[in-house]
Amino acid sequence: MPNPTDLQPARIIDELARLVADHYVFPDVGLDLAAMLRRRLAEGAYDVPAAEELGRLVTADLQARCGDRHLRLTYHPDQVPSGQGEAVAAQMRREYDASLGGVPRLELLEDGVAVLELAPYLFPLEWAAEPVGAALSLASRARALVLDLRRDLGGSPDTVAFVCGHLLDERTHLNTMHWREGDRREQSWSPPYVPGPRFGGRKPVYVLTSDRTFSAAEELAYDLQQLGRAVVVGEVTGGGAHPREGWTLHPHLEATIPVGRAVNPVSGTNWEGTGVRPDVPCAAADALDHALGLARAAVADALTAARA
Template sequence: MTTATKILPTPVIDETVRLLTEHYVFPEIAEQLTGLLRARLTDGAYDVDDAEELARLVTEDLQSLNGDRHLRLKHHAEPVSPKEGEATLAAIRGDFDTSLGGAPRVQLLDGGVVVVELAPMLFPLDWAAEPLGAALTLASRARALIIDLRTNRGGDPDTVAFVCSHLLDERTHLNTMHWRGGERREQSWSQPHVPGPRFGGSKPLYVLTSESSFSAAEELAYDLQQLGRAVIVGERTRGGAHPCRGWTVHPHLEATIPFGRAVNPVSGTNWEGTGVRPDVPCTAAEALDRAHELALARLAD
């Protein structure tokens, strides 16, 4: 159930401003946003009846300067843990348990083409390695593979690397994270070994996307596209490339703030704001049939 009493916005805004100042990957934008939030607070724009409405208003303002879709004030119907990141983990655990660990469908289509749906998230790797490894091992015998990310809303970059490791033959540089301040960087590479046979780097591979595909799902599609490993089929994705963390600022509110930016080693940039552009544009509803047709034609050749 949602909160019924009127929320006091000042402590929420004060804590959100503090977190922006300390953590947001773009300090100059953080400074502008803190001024905006304080001005809106003074003007009474946040004098609302409940936490859900406050979350909506603050999120609109947070995203108003540079459109960063990871920069949010998230509402949780149930009270959440005050520990950093615990609110997000608690919210997604139920999704993990009801989606077979993030691989709800492995399906054999005509012609030896297999579909593996990864949804609704790429869950933390310590949760997801076993179920995703099982699904990808089962799919490794396919003549062609379709990875369905149309309903995937993001997740863990380590899980992106784990999936890529099953789809490549050699250890490969996938991405570099540039943390706030620009001095510290962290590279992401595919793994040299996987727990079982891999689909590998030579057989036909297609990735399905939609306008709902987001964050880590976009990274998976983008990494494979930039490497020339996969054909992206479907719609342009939402465009969120900044890794973020969550901090509880009220029993029902979590501020998610990006603290880094992704840089692809091939393109030298990322998909922030632009989304991943499909190689074969079509509606999300048509994407599976279109990819299957492309796979069958490639195999016939």
């Protein structure tokens, strides 16, 4: 790998163009993007001395061309490993250690309403199963659940399925991934078993979103919404439904390239470019208050019905 101070934009752009052409989820779009990168390089658009500036310029061009927010040349201030996908894994591990395993808040409020925040990521299930599972098991005793994803930037589809397993009564088809490589199809289902008690599929669930909610966090909101299992409250989310892989092209630059697309079995589509549209639209800052009002009303109605 070259010295961190030796940027070599031509080498980086040539390799990025090859990767985009070979791996981007839509082959024709990948070829178009690769041609655009080479043209912009020839025009001198990437003749810059700093890795951070190169990452910003290239990302802006890529996203302006196709609108895919998962497609980036990402700058990392700290030097990143050279292996495929290792840059993101190292960053995610630091975030995991600093965020109580991705469960910064669990609180039981009056009237039996639990608030559970998952952020900043839905970490890989091999890390997250213990803290997320423990939080959901505790929340299973609540009469209603507010699931706060307003600060969640994405993460693992396996962890999405794990969370859904706690909020459903039986194994359920959540999503199908269509991968470019080998034209493969891979179904995602909620697990038939979860450790500890389930919240289950009958008590009210409200999911909070913001315009920062992204990627796997959007999938969690979208899956529950399409199944009719949760009411989404807040803002339209970021609109990133294409899973991506990463390639280190420089000690501080990583190409992140979408390599597949999600297809929901209920809607037949996904949230790419459109975001998850809330059932109860409101500013993200007001979403918790709105959801708590709805949750408390639902709990009161259920108690009244039980006494009748």
